[in-house]
Amino acid sequence: MALAQADVLAGLKEIVEEVAGIPAASIELDKNFTEDLEVDSLSMVEVVVACEERFGVKIPDEKVTDLVTVGDAVNFIVNASN
Amino acid sequence: MSQRRVVVTGLGATTPLGGDVDTTWKAILAGQSGVRLLTDDWREMLPVHFAARVATEPSEQMERVEMRRLDRSEQFALIASREAWKDAGSPDDLDKERLGVVVASGIGGVITLTDQFNILNEKGARSVSPHTVPMLMPNGPAANVGLELQAKAGVHTPVSACASGAEAIGYAFEMIKNNRADIVVSGGVEAACHQLPMAAFAAMKALSTRNDDPARASRPYDRDRDGFVLGEGGGILVLEEYEHAKARGAKIYCEISGQGLTSDGYHIAAPDPEGSGVQRAIKFALQNAGMTAKDIVHLNAHATSTPAGDVAEANALRKALGADADHVAVSATKSMTGHLLGGAGAIESVFLVKALQDRLAPPTINIENLDPAVTVDVVRDTPRALPAGDIAALNDSFGFGGHNVVLVFNSI
Numbered sequence: 001m002a003l004a005q006a007d008v009l010a011g012l013k014e015i016v017e018e019v020a021g022i023p024a025a026s027i028e029l030d031k032n033f034t035e036d037l038e039v040d041s042l043s044m045v046e047v048v049v050a051c052e053e054r055f056g057v058k059i060p061d062e063k064v065t066d067l068v069t070v071g072d073a074v075n076f077i078v079n080a081s082n
Numbered sequence: 083m084s085q086r087r088v089v090v091t092g093l094g095a096t097t098p099l100g101g102d103v104d105t106t107w108k109a110i111l112a113g114q115s116g117v118r119l120l121t122d123d124w125r126e127m128l129p130v131h132f133a134a135r136v137a138t139e140p141s142e143q144m145e146r147v148e149m150r151r152l153d154r155s156e157q158f159a160l161i162a163s164r165e166a167w168k169d170a171g172s173p174d175d176l177d178k179e180r181l182g183v184v185v186a187s188g189i190g191g192v193i194t195l196t197d198q199f200n201i202l203n204e205k206g207a208r209s210v211s212p213h214t215v216p217m218l219m220p221n222g223p224a225a226n227v228g229l230e231l232q233a234k235a236g237v238h239t240p241v242s243a244c245a246s247g248a249e250a251i252g253y254a255f256e257m258i259k260n261n262r263a264d265i266v267v268s269g270g271v272e273a274a275c276h277q278l279p280m281a282a283f284a285a286m287k288a289l290s291t292r293n294d295d296p297a298r299a300s301r302p303y304d305r306d307r308d309g310f311v312l313g314e315g316g317g318i319l320v321l322e323e324y325e326h327a328k329a330r331g332a333k334i335y336c337e338i339s340g341q342g343l344t345s346d347g348y349h350i351a352a353p354d355p356e357g358s359g360v361q362r363a364i365k366f367a368l369q370n371a372g373m374t375a376k377d378i379v380h381l382n383a384h385a386t387s388t389p390a391g392d393v394a395e396a397n398a399l400r401k402a403l404g405a406d407a408d409h410v411a412v413s414a415t416k417s418m419t420g421h422l423l424g425g426a427g428a429i430e431s432v433f434l435v436k437a438l439q440d441r442l443a444p445p446t447i448n449i450e451n452l453d454p455a456v457t458v459d460v461v462r463d464t465p466r467a468l469p470a471g472d473i474a475a476l477n478d479s480f481g482f483g484g485h486n487v488v489l490v491f492n493s494i
Contacts, residue, residue, distance in 0.1 A: 019147075020147065021145065021147025021148075042212040043151075046213075
Protein backbone atom coordinates (compact mmCIF):
# COMPACT_ATOMS: atom_id res chain seq x y z
CA MET A 1 0.00 0.00 0.00
CA ALA A 2 1.29 3.43 -0.87
CA LEU A 3 2.44 5.70 1.91
CA ALA A 4 0.30 8.80 2.52
CA GLN A 5 1.76 12.02 1.22
CA ALA A 6 1.27 13.76 4.56
CA ASP A 7 3.15 11.05 6.41
CA VAL A 8 6.06 11.20 3.98
CA LEU A 9 6.22 15.00 4.22
CA ALA A 10 6.22 14.82 8.02
CA GLY A 11 9.02 12.23 7.99
CA LEU A 12 11.05 14.14 5.42
CA LYS A 13 10.77 17.31 7.51
CA GLU A 14 12.25 15.47 10.46
CA ILE A 15 15.11 14.12 8.35
CA VAL A 16 15.99 17.49 6.81
CA GLU A 17 15.86 19.15 10.21
CA GLU A 18 18.18 16.48 11.63
CA VAL A 19 20.64 16.55 8.73
CA ALA A 20 20.70 20.21 7.77
CA GLY A 21 19.29 21.99 10.80
CA ILE A 22 16.40 23.54 8.85
CA PRO A 23 13.37 24.11 11.15
CA ALA A 24 10.60 21.70 10.14
CA ALA A 25 8.10 24.55 10.01
CA SER A 26 9.93 26.14 7.08
CA ILE A 27 10.03 22.96 5.00
CA GLU A 28 7.17 22.90 2.48
CA LEU A 29 6.41 21.01 -0.71
CA ASP A 30 7.43 23.86 -3.03
CA LYS A 31 10.80 24.50 -1.34
CA ASN A 32 13.92 23.90 -3.41
CA PHE A 33 16.49 21.81 -1.50
CA THR A 34 19.52 23.72 -2.75
CA GLU A 35 18.28 27.26 -3.14
CA ASP A 36 15.66 27.57 -0.41
CA LEU A 37 16.88 25.11 2.23
CA GLU A 38 20.64 25.28 1.53
CA VAL A 39 20.99 21.49 1.61
CA ASP A 40 24.35 20.96 -0.10
CA SER A 41 25.22 17.95 -2.25
CA LEU A 42 26.82 16.01 0.62
CA SER A 43 23.89 16.61 2.94
CA MET A 44 21.50 15.58 0.13
CA VAL A 45 23.20 12.17 0.10
CA GLU A 46 22.47 11.89 3.81
CA VAL A 47 18.83 12.88 3.27
CA VAL A 48 18.42 10.25 0.56
CA VAL A 49 19.95 7.44 2.63
CA ALA A 50 17.87 8.42 5.66
CA CYS A 51 14.69 8.40 3.50
CA GLU A 52 15.51 4.94 2.17
CA GLU A 53 15.87 3.62 5.71
CA ARG A 54 12.81 5.35 7.06
CA PHE A 55 10.38 4.70 4.22
CA GLY A 56 11.73 1.36 3.01
CA VAL A 57 12.17 2.52 -0.58
CA LYS A 58 15.08 2.60 -3.03
CA ILE A 59 16.12 5.98 -4.44
CA PRO A 60 18.60 5.25 -7.26
CA ASP A 61 21.52 7.68 -7.57
CA GLU A 62 20.46 8.69 -11.09
CA LYS A 63 17.07 9.81 -9.75
CA VAL A 64 18.51 12.00 -7.00
CA THR A 65 19.24 14.89 -9.38
CA ASP A 66 15.54 14.95 -10.29
CA LEU A 67 14.56 15.61 -6.68
CA VAL A 68 14.79 19.38 -6.87
CA THR A 69 12.00 20.31 -4.49
CA VAL A 70 10.62 18.76 -1.32
CA GLY A 71 7.48 17.92 -3.35
CA ASP A 72 9.58 16.00 -5.90
CA ALA A 73 11.03 13.88 -3.12
CA VAL A 74 7.67 13.28 -1.45
CA ASN A 75 6.06 12.24 -4.76
CA PHE A 76 8.96 9.94 -5.64
CA ILE A 77 8.78 8.21 -2.26
CA VAL A 78 4.98 7.85 -2.36
CA ASN A 79 5.15 6.35 -5.86
CA ALA A 80 8.08 4.10 -5.00
CA SER A 81 6.21 2.73 -2.01
CA ASN A 82 3.24 1.77 -4.17
CA MET B 83 62.68 45.45 2.26
CA SER B 84 63.13 45.86 5.96
CA GLN B 85 62.96 42.76 8.10
CA ARG B 86 59.35 41.81 8.84
CA ARG B 87 58.62 41.08 12.50
CA VAL B 88 55.89 38.76 13.75
CA VAL B 89 53.76 39.31 16.84
CA VAL B 90 50.97 37.43 18.61
CA THR B 91 47.66 39.30 18.61
CA GLY B 92 45.12 36.64 19.57
CA LEU B 93 44.83 33.45 21.61
CA GLY B 94 42.27 30.67 21.79
CA ALA B 95 42.10 27.24 23.40
CA THR B 96 39.94 24.40 24.53
CA THR B 97 41.75 22.10 26.91
CA PRO B 98 41.28 19.57 29.70
CA LEU B 99 41.37 22.55 32.07
CA GLY B 100 38.88 24.86 30.40
CA GLY B 101 36.88 25.76 27.32
CA ASP B 102 38.87 28.96 26.76
CA VAL B 103 42.26 30.52 27.43
CA ASP B 104 41.41 32.40 30.63
CA THR B 105 39.78 29.44 32.37
CA THR B 106 42.63 27.18 31.32
CA TRP B 107 45.37 29.59 32.37
CA LYS B 108 43.82 30.19 35.80
CA ALA B 109 43.70 26.43 36.36
CA ILE B 110 47.30 26.08 35.18
CA LEU B 111 48.54 28.74 37.60
CA ALA B 112 46.55 27.01 40.36
CA GLY B 113 48.30 23.73 39.56
CA GLN B 114 45.13 21.78 38.77
CA SER B 115 45.04 18.46 36.96
CA GLY B 116 42.76 17.91 33.97
CA VAL B 117 43.27 14.14 34.09
CA ARG B 118 40.26 12.01 35.01
CA LEU B 119 39.00 8.45 34.89
CA LEU B 120 37.27 7.73 31.61
CA THR B 121 33.55 7.03 31.86
CA ASP B 122 33.44 5.01 28.63
CA ASP B 123 32.71 1.29 28.93
CA TRP B 124 35.59 0.51 26.58
CA ARG B 125 38.13 1.57 29.15
CA GLU B 126 37.86 -1.94 30.63
CA MET B 127 39.47 -3.34 27.46
CA LEU B 128 42.59 -1.27 28.09
CA PRO B 129 45.40 -1.31 30.61
CA VAL B 130 44.86 2.47 30.99
CA HIS B 131 41.56 3.76 32.40
CA PHE B 132 42.10 7.52 32.32
CA ALA B 133 42.81 10.45 30.04
CA ALA B 134 42.53 14.23 29.94
CA ARG B 135 39.39 14.99 28.01
CA VAL B 136 38.38 18.60 27.33
CA ALA B 137 36.73 20.33 30.28
CA THR B 138 33.94 21.77 28.12
CA GLU B 139 32.27 19.50 25.58
CA PRO B 140 31.99 21.04 22.09
CA SER B 141 28.20 20.61 22.32
CA GLU B 142 28.22 23.45 24.86
CA GLN B 143 30.00 25.75 22.42
CA MET B 144 28.64 24.76 19.02
CA GLU B 145 25.34 24.05 17.24
CA ARG B 146 24.37 20.40 16.81
CA VAL B 147 23.98 20.58 13.04
CA GLU B 148 27.42 22.10 12.62
CA MET B 149 28.95 19.46 14.92
CA ARG B 150 27.59 16.48 13.05
CA ARG B 151 29.64 17.19 9.93
CA LEU B 152 32.85 17.94 11.83
CA ASP B 153 35.29 15.52 13.40
CA ARG B 154 35.91 16.24 17.08
CA SER B 155 39.37 17.61 16.18
CA GLU B 156 37.72 20.02 13.73
CA GLN B 157 35.27 21.09 16.43
CA PHE B 158 38.20 21.93 18.70
CA ALA B 159 39.90 23.88 15.90
CA LEU B 160 36.83 26.01 15.22
CA ILE B 161 36.10 26.63 18.90
CA ALA B 162 39.68 27.73 19.63
CA SER B 163 40.07 29.75 16.44
CA ARG B 164 36.81 31.63 17.04
CA GLU B 165 38.08 32.64 20.46
CA ALA B 166 41.49 33.63 19.05
CA TRP B 167 39.99 35.61 16.18
CA LYS B 168 37.70 37.50 18.55
CA ASP B 169 40.64 38.08 20.89
CA ALA B 170 42.55 39.55 17.94
CA GLY B 171 39.73 42.04 17.46
CA SER B 172 38.00 40.18 14.60
CA PRO B 173 39.94 42.05 11.89
CA ASP B 174 37.46 41.12 9.16
CA ASP B 175 38.12 44.06 6.85
CA LEU B 176 41.57 42.81 5.89
CA ASP B 177 42.64 41.55 2.47
CA LYS B 178 41.78 37.83 2.61
CA GLU B 179 44.55 37.10 0.12
CA ARG B 180 46.93 38.13 2.90
CA LEU B 181 45.27 35.88 5.51
CA GLY B 182 46.59 32.35 6.06
CA VAL B 183 45.80 29.37 8.27
CA VAL B 184 48.22 26.72 9.54
CA VAL B 185 46.55 24.25 11.89
CA ALA B 186 48.04 20.85 12.60
CA SER B 187 46.90 17.55 13.98
CA GLY B 188 49.09 14.62 14.84
CA ILE B 189 46.65 11.88 13.90
CA GLY B 190 43.70 13.48 12.11
CA GLY B 191 40.10 12.34 12.34
CA VAL B 192 40.71 8.95 13.90
CA ILE B 193 37.36 8.87 15.71
CA THR B 194 35.52 9.51 12.44
CA LEU B 195 37.63 6.86 10.71
CA THR B 196 36.83 4.17 13.26
CA ASP B 197 33.14 5.16 13.62
CA GLN B 198 32.57 5.02 9.87
CA PHE B 199 34.46 1.73 9.58
CA ASN B 200 32.02 0.30 12.13
CA ILE B 201 29.05 1.69 10.15
CA LEU B 202 30.44 0.14 6.96
CA ASN B 203 30.67 -3.26 8.62
CA GLU B 204 27.31 -3.06 10.35
CA LYS B 205 25.10 -1.31 7.79
CA GLY B 206 26.92 -1.35 4.46
CA ALA B 207 28.63 1.10 2.13
CA ARG B 208 25.53 3.19 1.44
CA SER B 209 25.31 4.19 5.09
CA VAL B 210 28.86 5.58 5.26
CA SER B 211 28.51 9.33 5.77
CA PRO B 212 29.30 11.50 2.74
CA HIS B 213 31.06 13.81 5.19
CA THR B 214 33.59 11.12 6.13
CA VAL B 215 36.52 12.26 3.99
CA PRO B 216 36.39 15.95 4.97
CA MET B 217 36.09 14.80 8.58
CA LEU B 218 38.98 12.35 8.70
CA MET B 219 41.56 14.16 6.57
CA PRO B 220 44.39 15.55 8.73
CA ASN B 221 44.06 18.94 7.04
CA GLY B 222 40.36 19.05 7.99
CA PRO B 223 40.84 21.29 11.05
CA ALA B 224 42.92 23.78 9.03
CA ALA B 225 40.53 23.63 6.09
CA ASN B 226 37.48 24.35 8.23
CA VAL B 227 39.15 27.30 9.94
CA GLY B 228 40.33 28.59 6.57
CA LEU B 229 36.85 28.26 5.13
CA GLU B 230 35.23 30.09 8.01
CA LEU B 231 37.70 32.99 7.82
CA GLN B 232 37.85 32.89 4.00
CA ALA B 233 41.63 32.75 4.21
CA LYS B 234 43.21 32.87 0.75
CA ALA B 235 46.97 33.23 1.36
CA GLY B 236 47.29 29.49 1.94
CA VAL B 237 45.92 26.86 4.33
CA HIS B 238 48.48 24.32 5.56
CA THR B 239 48.85 21.31 7.84
CA PRO B 240 52.32 20.18 8.84
CA VAL B 241 52.23 16.70 10.36
CA SER B 242 55.06 15.63 12.65
CA ALA B 243 53.29 13.67 15.42
CA CYS B 244 53.66 15.47 18.75
CA ALA B 245 55.68 18.31 17.22
CA SER B 246 52.88 19.16 14.76
CA GLY B 247 51.34 22.06 16.70
CA ALA B 248 54.70 23.79 17.18
CA GLU B 249 55.66 23.17 13.57
CA ALA B 250 52.39 24.80 12.49
CA ILE B 251 53.21 27.95 14.45
CA GLY B 252 56.71 27.97 12.96
CA TYR B 253 55.27 27.58 9.47
CA ALA B 254 52.89 30.48 10.11
CA PHE B 255 55.80 32.58 11.40
CA GLU B 256 57.68 31.96 8.15
CA MET B 257 54.64 32.79 6.00
CA ILE B 258 54.60 36.26 7.54
CA LYS B 259 58.39 36.64 7.54
CA ASN B 260 58.50 35.70 3.86
CA ASN B 261 55.76 38.17 3.01
CA ARG B 262 53.20 35.57 1.94
CA ALA B 263 50.69 36.84 4.51
CA ASP B 264 50.05 39.57 7.07
CA ILE B 265 47.96 37.48 9.48
CA VAL B 266 48.10 33.72 9.97
CA VAL B 267 45.85 31.76 12.32
CA SER B 268 48.01 28.95 13.61
CA GLY B 269 48.08 26.11 16.10
CA GLY B 270 47.23 22.48 16.60
CA VAL B 271 44.46 20.19 17.78
CA GLU B 272 43.98 16.55 18.68
CA ALA B 273 40.96 14.36 19.41
CA ALA B 274 42.26 10.85 20.00
CA CYS B 275 40.86 9.85 23.39
CA HIS B 276 39.51 6.70 21.82
CA GLN B 277 40.14 3.04 22.47
CA LEU B 278 42.23 2.42 19.33
CA PRO B 279 44.90 5.11 19.74
CA MET B 280 44.97 4.46 23.48
CA ALA B 281 45.42 0.72 22.97
CA ALA B 282 48.15 1.49 20.42
CA PHE B 283 50.05 3.87 22.69
CA ALA B 284 49.63 1.38 25.54
CA ALA B 285 51.09 -1.35 23.32
CA MET B 286 54.21 0.82 22.98
CA LYS B 287 54.31 1.06 26.80
CA ALA B 288 54.15 4.81 26.31
CA LEU B 289 51.15 5.50 28.60
CA SER B 290 51.07 5.75 32.38
CA THR B 291 49.04 2.94 33.96
CA ARG B 292 48.55 4.67 37.31
CA ASN B 293 44.83 3.80 37.31
CA ASP B 294 44.45 4.24 41.05
CA ASP B 295 45.52 7.89 40.94
CA PRO B 296 44.84 9.50 37.54
CA ALA B 297 45.32 13.12 38.63
CA ARG B 298 48.86 12.29 39.72
CA ALA B 299 49.74 10.07 36.75
CA SER B 300 51.30 12.79 34.58
CA ARG B 301 54.46 13.56 36.52
CA PRO B 302 57.25 14.88 34.28
CA TYR B 303 60.68 14.80 35.96
CA ASP B 304 59.42 12.73 38.89
CA ARG B 305 61.57 9.72 39.71
CA ASP B 306 58.57 7.37 39.48
CA ARG B 307 57.02 8.62 36.24
CA ASP B 308 55.72 5.73 34.13
CA GLY B 309 54.51 7.22 30.86
CA PHE B 310 52.38 10.01 29.40
CA VAL B 311 48.68 10.69 29.84
CA LEU B 312 46.69 11.18 26.67
CA GLY B 313 44.92 14.54 26.44
CA GLU B 314 42.68 16.24 23.88
CA GLY B 315 41.85 19.77 22.77
CA GLY B 316 43.87 22.43 21.05
CA GLY B 317 45.34 25.88 20.99
CA ILE B 318 45.34 28.67 18.41
CA LEU B 319 47.52 31.76 18.09
CA VAL B 320 46.86 34.63 15.73
CA LEU B 321 50.24 35.69 14.35
CA GLU B 322 50.50 39.07 12.66
CA GLU B 323 53.10 41.22 11.00
CA TYR B 324 54.15 43.85 13.54
CA GLU B 325 53.48 47.00 11.48
CA HIS B 326 50.14 45.57 10.36
CA ALA B 327 49.15 44.97 13.98
CA LYS B 328 50.23 48.44 15.04
CA ALA B 329 48.44 50.10 12.14
CA ARG B 330 45.09 48.62 13.17
CA GLY B 331 45.69 49.26 16.86
CA ALA B 332 45.72 45.59 17.77
CA LYS B 333 46.52 44.32 21.24
CA ILE B 334 50.02 42.84 21.01
CA TYR B 335 50.92 40.07 23.46
CA CYS B 336 54.53 39.46 22.47
CA GLU B 337 56.80 38.76 19.52
CA ILE B 338 57.68 35.41 18.00
CA SER B 339 61.20 35.89 16.82
CA GLY B 340 62.66 32.56 15.78
CA GLN B 341 62.33 28.87 15.23
CA GLY B 342 64.70 25.95 14.95
CA LEU B 343 63.85 22.71 13.17
CA THR B 344 65.92 19.54 13.10
CA SER B 345 65.48 15.78 12.91
CA ASP B 346 67.24 13.04 14.83
CA GLY B 347 67.82 10.35 12.21
CA TYR B 348 67.98 7.96 15.14
CA HIS B 349 64.79 5.93 15.87
CA ILE B 350 61.13 5.97 14.85
CA ALA B 351 59.88 6.52 18.40
CA ALA B 352 62.71 6.66 20.95
CA PRO B 353 64.48 9.94 21.70
CA ASP B 354 68.16 10.19 20.85
CA PRO B 355 69.76 9.89 24.31
CA GLU B 356 72.51 12.27 23.19
CA GLY B 357 69.86 14.82 22.26
CA SER B 358 72.03 16.32 19.54
CA GLY B 359 68.99 17.08 17.35
CA VAL B 360 67.34 18.96 20.20
CA GLN B 361 70.53 20.89 20.92
CA ARG B 362 70.87 21.92 17.28
CA ALA B 363 67.22 22.98 17.18
CA ILE B 364 67.77 25.25 20.19
CA LYS B 365 70.94 26.68 18.65
CA PHE B 366 69.22 27.38 15.32
CA ALA B 367 66.18 28.91 17.04
CA LEU B 368 68.35 31.31 19.05
CA GLN B 369 70.38 32.21 15.94
CA ASN B 370 67.18 32.74 13.98
CA ALA B 371 65.91 35.08 16.71
CA GLY B 372 69.23 36.93 16.95
CA MET B 373 69.56 35.90 20.60
CA THR B 374 71.79 33.89 22.87
CA ALA B 375 71.03 31.61 25.81
CA LYS B 376 71.63 34.63 28.10
CA ASP B 377 68.33 36.12 26.88
CA ILE B 378 66.18 33.12 27.85
CA VAL B 379 64.39 33.14 31.21
CA HIS B 380 61.70 30.49 30.74
CA LEU B 381 61.09 27.31 28.79
CA ASN B 382 57.90 25.32 28.38
CA ALA B 383 59.31 21.83 28.02
CA HIS B 384 58.05 18.94 25.95
CA ALA B 385 58.43 16.70 29.06
CA THR B 386 55.67 14.15 28.59
CA SER B 387 56.36 12.07 31.73
CA THR B 388 58.00 9.14 29.94
CA PRO B 389 61.05 7.61 31.63
CA ALA B 390 63.39 8.07 28.65
CA GLY B 391 62.09 11.27 27.10
CA ASP B 392 62.20 13.63 30.08
CA VAL B 393 65.83 12.95 30.91
CA ALA B 394 66.98 13.02 27.28
CA GLU B 395 65.33 16.42 26.90
CA ALA B 396 66.70 17.81 30.16
CA ASN B 397 70.20 16.70 29.23
CA ALA B 398 69.89 18.31 25.82
CA LEU B 399 68.66 21.56 27.38
CA ARG B 400 71.57 21.62 29.79
CA LYS B 401 74.06 21.00 27.02
CA ALA B 402 72.53 23.54 24.67
CA LEU B 403 72.08 26.30 27.24
CA GLY B 404 75.17 25.56 29.34
CA ALA B 405 75.52 27.63 32.50
CA ASP B 406 72.70 29.86 31.24
CA ALA B 407 70.27 27.01 31.97
CA ASP B 408 70.58 28.13 35.61
CA HIS B 409 68.42 31.20 34.90
CA VAL B 410 65.82 29.35 32.78
CA ALA B 411 62.63 28.46 34.67
CA VAL B 412 61.52 25.15 33.12
CA SER B 413 57.80 24.29 33.24
CA ALA B 414 56.19 21.01 32.22
CA THR B 415 52.52 21.85 31.83
CA LYS B 416 51.68 18.37 30.56
CA SER B 417 51.67 17.48 34.25
CA MET B 418 48.26 19.25 34.26
CA THR B 419 46.91 18.99 30.70
CA GLY B 420 48.16 15.56 29.73
CA HIS B 421 49.72 15.20 26.30
CA LEU B 422 47.66 16.71 23.49
CA LEU B 423 49.89 15.18 20.78
CA GLY B 424 49.45 17.46 17.74
CA GLY B 425 47.85 20.07 19.99
CA ALA B 426 50.64 20.06 22.57
CA GLY B 427 53.06 22.52 20.97
CA ALA B 428 50.15 24.87 20.33
CA ILE B 429 48.64 25.01 23.82
CA GLU B 430 52.11 25.17 25.29
CA SER B 431 52.84 28.16 23.06
CA VAL B 432 49.62 29.73 24.35
CA PHE B 433 50.93 29.14 27.89
CA LEU B 434 54.28 30.67 26.96
CA VAL B 435 52.58 33.79 25.65
CA LYS B 436 50.52 34.05 28.85
CA ALA B 437 53.66 33.49 30.94
CA LEU B 438 55.38 36.41 29.20
CA GLN B 439 52.27 38.56 29.63
CA ASP B 440 51.80 37.77 33.34
CA ARG B 441 55.53 37.35 34.03
CA LEU B 442 54.76 34.02 35.65
CA ALA B 443 56.23 30.63 34.77
CA PRO B 444 53.54 28.00 35.34
CA PRO B 445 54.13 25.17 37.80
CA THR B 446 54.95 21.53 37.18
CA ILE B 447 52.80 19.38 39.45
CA ASN B 448 53.15 15.83 40.77
CA ILE B 449 56.91 15.86 41.36
CA GLU B 450 57.25 14.01 44.63
CA ASN B 451 60.89 13.10 44.13
CA LEU B 452 62.77 15.01 41.47
CA ASP B 453 64.69 12.59 39.26
CA PRO B 454 68.35 13.25 40.14
CA ALA B 455 69.24 12.87 36.44
CA VAL B 456 67.31 16.08 35.71
CA THR B 457 69.77 18.96 35.84
CA VAL B 458 67.57 21.86 34.78
CA ASP B 459 65.73 24.29 37.06
CA VAL B 460 62.17 22.93 37.19
CA VAL B 461 59.34 25.16 38.46
CA ARG B 462 57.51 22.99 40.96
CA ASP B 463 54.01 23.21 42.50
CA THR B 464 53.48 26.98 42.32
CA PRO B 465 54.13 29.61 39.64
CA ARG B 466 57.42 31.47 39.67
CA ALA B 467 57.81 35.19 38.90
CA LEU B 468 59.79 36.02 35.77
CA PRO B 469 62.09 39.07 35.64
CA ALA B 470 60.98 42.55 34.59
CA GLY B 471 62.39 44.15 31.45
CA ASP B 472 62.99 42.51 28.08
CA ILE B 473 62.67 38.75 28.40
CA ALA B 474 62.51 35.79 26.04
CA ALA B 475 61.31 32.21 26.37
CA LEU B 476 61.42 28.92 24.47
CA ASN B 477 58.89 26.23 23.65
CA ASP B 478 60.31 22.90 22.52
CA SER B 479 58.31 20.05 21.01
CA PHE B 480 59.34 16.66 19.70
CA GLY B 481 57.49 14.03 17.72
CA PHE B 482 57.72 10.35 16.91
CA GLY B 483 59.84 10.17 13.79
CA GLY B 484 62.57 12.26 15.40
CA HIS B 485 61.12 15.74 14.75
CA ASN B 486 62.45 18.61 16.88
CA VAL B 487 60.89 22.07 16.91
CA VAL B 488 61.95 25.01 19.08
CA LEU B 489 60.12 28.35 19.04
CA VAL B 490 61.35 31.63 20.52
CA PHE B 491 58.94 34.21 21.95
CA ASN B 492 59.94 37.51 23.55
CA SER B 493 58.33 40.46 25.27
CA ILE B 494 57.84 43.59 23.18
